[in-house]
């Protein structure tokens with residue numbers, strides 16, 4: 001297939017730059033501890049300095065993969081998929097999620113919400129970033145707000161973000177991994193004083209699984 005044809009299919013969401021896909025345990029947030037198949041799609045321009053998957057940023061480094069093939073792999077492993085990245089909303093998620101729904105898969109997304117919302121989702125985990133705030137639609141669709149705490153100012157950012165989501169949205173504070181030792185005591189204290197929040201830890205890193 002020539003380059004133009006591939007680019008056109010990627011634009012339509014019929015091919016996607018796939019970085020990796022793996023069956024594991026959801027390590028973070030509301031569904032922590034539950035098995036799921038992860039699909040990590042390359043491409044992200046948000047630029048978080050502490051991002052733990054910087055290799056995902058450049059979409060050109062990840063091979064355009066036929067969306068049906070991604071779906072065929074998912075159903076071999078799990079009835080639940082977590083679509084992550086990179087930033088999955090860089091791409092049109094309509095086709096991928098339609099194909100997954102046809103197979104009765106429960107579809108979760110991990111997103112910064114920074115790009116136009118697309119796709120049909122059973123669970124939206126929104127993790128807003130200061131340098132590129134979520135769209136209005138992302139705030140409305142989020143079932144879970146997961147704010148990363150890198151420094152003290154991030155508690156204020158978390159409260160501002162909590163005002164934007166719908167009233168049923170679950171609220172999580174997650175320590176940035178490299179500063180976890182310093183920030184966990186502050187998060188513990190904050191959640192005890194502000195019980196609408198819960199703690200989310202990257203448990204897969206403690207478990208040493210993908």
Ligand SMILES: C[S@@+](CC[C@H](N)C(=O)[O-])C[C@H]1O[C@@H](n2cnc3c(N)ncnc32)[C@H](O)[C@@H]1O
Nearest residue numbers: 050051052085086087110111112127175176177
């Ligand atoms: C790698 S991102 C990919 C999905 C999407 N771009 C986003 O940021 O939500 C997946 C999750 O990991 C979180 N994350 C990334 N780097 C982290 C770090 N160093 N410590 C804690 N959480 C991190 C993100 O905030 C997001 O909730």
Ligand SMILES: Nc1nc2[nH]cc(C(=O)O)c2c(=O)[nH]1
Nearest residue numbers: 025026027028084110204210
């Ligand atoms: N086990 C596991 N759980 C996760 N939850 C969100 C992840 C992500 O990178 O989006 C992630 C991940 O990379 N691994």
Ligand code: SF4
Nearest residue numbers: 044046047048051086
């Ligand atoms: S938005 Fe997500 S993938 Fe993009 S840099 Fe930030 S944490 Fe990494």
Ligand SMILES: [Mg+2]
Nearest residue numbers: 052053084210
């Ligand atoms: Mg991760």
